[in-house]
Amino acid sequence: MDPTARHLGEILSSLSRPAAYPHPVHDVRVVQTHVSVVFLAGPYAYKVKKPVHFDFLDAHLLERRGEMCRQEVELNRRLSPHLYLGVVSITRGPEGLVVGGGGEAVEFAVQMRRLPEERMMDRLLAARGLTRQMVQQVADALVPFHTSAEAGPAVAAFGTPEAVKTLWDEHFAQVAPFVGKTVSGLQNGYLRAVVEAWAIRKRPLLEARVAGGRIRDGHGDLRTSSVCFIEPLTIFDCLDFSARLRCSDVASDVAFLAMDLRLRMRRDLGEALLGRYVRRSGDGALRRLVPFYTCYRACVRGKVESLRAEEPEISAPEREEAARLARRAFGLACEAASEDLPPVLLAVAGLSGTGKSTLARELGERRGWEVLSSDVVRKSMHGLVVEERASAAVDQGLYTPETTRSTYAALATRAGEALERGRCVVVDATAQAAWERAVLAEAARAHGALFLLAEVRAPDEVIRARLEARTQEPGAVSDAGWEVYLAQKARWEPVTLGEWAHLVIDGDRPVAEVLMQLERELHDRLRPPRMR
Structure with missing residues (x-):
């Protein structure tokens, strides 16, 4: 047994004896907390500091415990001067440790009047x-x-x-x-x-x-x-x-x-x-x-x-x-x-064709959240209407690394403005790289908002069929095709957010079912979670 445990054990055994006290005691009751032991003995209570060492408390030295006892008496007399009687020494007697006595103090205790429980x-x-x-x-x-x-x-x-x-x-x-x-x-x-x-x-x-x-x-x-x-x-x-x-x-x-x-x-x-x-x-x-x-x-x-x-x-x-x-x-x-939940910035992310844009739009309409689309922001920055087709070749045209950085910066700025007004925001963006997610997360942090990322996934064959069908859709906003999807997939960096912030959504089902899953995941994240 280490010396600290042995010392505490001796305190517990010795002061549990009625004979350890300088006044009549019929029996002794012991109450422990993580930092102290209280001995209820007759009309008094004696509180001994445990020789513990936590990040928030260092009481392993006897001198420090004595100082803490004196501080306890002084501070508590502000509210209850009638209760705190002082600090007493615990010394070694012939039959073990006792309260008071004439020997050298081996421990200290705060003496209080005993209260009616x-x-x-x-x-x-x-x-x-x-x-x-x-x-x-x-x-x-x-x-x-x-x-x-x-x-x-x-x-x-x-x-x-x-x-x-x-x-x-x-x-x-x-x-x-x-x-x-x-x-x-x-x-x-x-x-x-x-x-x-x-x-x-x-x-x-x-x-x-x-x-x-x-x-x-x-x-x-x-x-x-x-x-x-x-x-x-x-x-x-x-x-x-x-x-x-x-x-x-x-x-x-x-x-x-x-x-x-x-x-x-x-x-x-x-x-x-x-x-x-x-x-x-x-x-x-x-x-x-x-x-x-x-x-x-x-x-x-x-x-x-x-x-x-x-x-x-x-x-x-x-x-x-x-x-x-x-x-x-x-x-x-x-x-x-x-009960005082901050606004939310939800990034609906995923590769092209997973259905994230439809999901983001539907969620925004249902919840009344502001929706920001990377495709819309990217085109508006270059004077294009959203339905206008642009080159979607990898790293070219509107999709150079420089343009992508500008797009995410603009998304972050617009999201921040909405969050500042107390609005929740849905950002529809591929967010394939860690730095892209970090830009959005920082926008949330800087404006005192919660950041969540819903990663929408779907099998290759589902995505290929969707991308081929998209080329025939009038008014489609996204320019991405199969080649772009393959390039995105090769560059996709795993999401490293914690369990709470990362939602995984199965995007290979009807929109209503996918939306229901996202709503359920959001509900589980934004309500008070329970210990399972």
């Missing part, structure tokens, strides 16, 4: 005893707390668009090991795409929040298990180990508790909390950030529960429950993301 918000919620008025009482306590909380330039720096994006980037890196376990690849891709679009679209609002003094040194971990309905109302257990994670927009603080209520199937109480907070604070703009921060806080909850699900020191049933909660949290994150 039946008055905790999560317990009341489970017993159906939590009321709208009680939740509003919490909002009434949070408004003055946030108003008086520190809000200087050092705090405000944690709420800038750049700082918020860093938090999201770190989150996705930390969650990567759990993809396929507690969060699906489709969910992860969906969340990444929405968050990337939000980073652009929310920037002005986030900047306004910083300028308006809405970034505060708040609670940072406001869960239903952090509120106790006694006199006075007790809100405790704030995030003490990182100012960077604790200091945030007040919307993030309030959204955390609203998210937890929603996770426990009481969205109505979460709405009551938000409504009361907005009315009491006068912060109407907070509502515009609720989906954003609900999504973030649900992701954090999913990550924390995923970590807990892999802790060897808790029981198998506890690990299974943590994994279940993690999956629910990530599902809730996707639901929140869908």
